[in-house]
Amino acid sequence: MPDTEAFEAAKKKIIGVDRQRIGIGTLSEKTIHAILKNYYQPDEDKQEMPIENFVADIYSDGEIIEIQTRQFNRMRDKLKAFLPLYPVTIVYPIPREKWLVWIDEESGELSKKRKSPVKGNPYMAFPELYKIKMFLKEPNLRLKFVFLDIEEYRLLNGWSRDRKKGSSRYDRIPTELVEEIDINCIRDYMQFVPYELEGEFTSKEFAKAAHISVSLAQTVLNILYYVGTVTRTGKRGNQILYTVLD
Numbered sequence: 001m002p003d004t005e006a007f008e009a010a011k012k013k014i015i016g017v018d019r020q021r022i023g024i025g026t027l028s029e030k031t032i033h034a035i036l037k038n039y040y041q042p043d044e045d046k047q048e049m050p051i052e053n054f055v056a057d058i059y060s061d062g063e064i065i066e067i068q069t070r071q072f073n074r075m076r077d078k079l080k081a082f083l084p085l086y087p088v089t090i091v092y093p094i095p096r097e098k099w100l101v102w103i104d105e106e107s108g109e110l111s112k113k114r115k116s117p118v119k120g121n122p123y124m125a126f127p128e129l130y131k132i133k134m135f136l137k138e139p140n141l142r143l144k145f146v147f148l149d150i151e152e153y154r155l156l157n158g159w160s161r162d163r164k165k166g167s168s169r170y171d172r173i174p175t176e177l178v179e180e181i182d183i184n185c186i187r188d189y190m191q192f193v194p195y196e197l198e199g200e201f202t203s204k205e206f207a208k209a210a211h212i213s214v215s216l217a218q219t220v221l222n223i224l225y226y227v228g229t230v231t232r233t234g235k236r237g238n239q240i241l242y243t244v245l246d
Helices: 004-015 031-040 072-082 122-131 184-193 203-210 213-229
Strands: 047-051 054-060 063-067 087-105 141-155 169-183 230-236 239-244
Touching: 004 031, 004 169, 031 054, 031 063, 031 087, 031 141, 047 169, 047 203, 054 213, 063 213, 072 087, 072 122, 072 239, 087 122, 087 169, 122 141, 122 213, 184 213, 203 239, 213 230, 213 239
Parallel strands: 063 087, 087 141
Antiparallel strands: 047 054, 054 063, 141 169, 230 239
16 A cells, blocks of 8 residues: 555655745656655665666665656666666556646746546556566566656647647656555566456457557567466467466
8 A cells, every 4th residue: 555644755855845836847857756766765865876887766675676757778777787686676657647737838827737538557557568578577676556646747839739739748746646556576467467358368359358459458468478477379360369377
């Protein structure tokens, strides 16, 4: 269960009690990263630690924690150096619910919050996992998907008439830590197979059961096949058939 008090303390440390008093213009572009780093390790002496010619976000009691909001491919050299020597947990934040706020660059005016219809799910992490696929079976690797409710601030600088399409993301401010999903061993990947799938199934059937796109389902199944959660049993037409391994 998430520690609500610890999360609020980390938020307060990074963005203060009253965000309006501080002002949106003074917020770091990596607010989520900073808050999660202080949530998982409030002792700053254990943050940004030089290890094996790299800098670990957190190093405590012989273990490393890396908070990675995107571009897992950038972690490959770090993981190659860290994993033979230390347990490493990669923390990946996923917006569960998101409210959008638009910033007018000229006036600094903020729009009213609008709730995004998109809701976060754990499958969103799999395109990033694919980028470090070669490390997923390493016994020292652990993963933690952190579901947050967030406010996302975007600049009105896009190419469309309303300046929203193609706009730049300014910052994301977490308002609540909702849930944490852990992968501590290969067996834990089983939680991502929808329970209603029985016998053989295709990526299209997996997508329908998981309520995700077929292309995302194909990426998820690629990972699940690699770690040995599912196996390929043949084809139905031009679609690969999968079944869950016991």
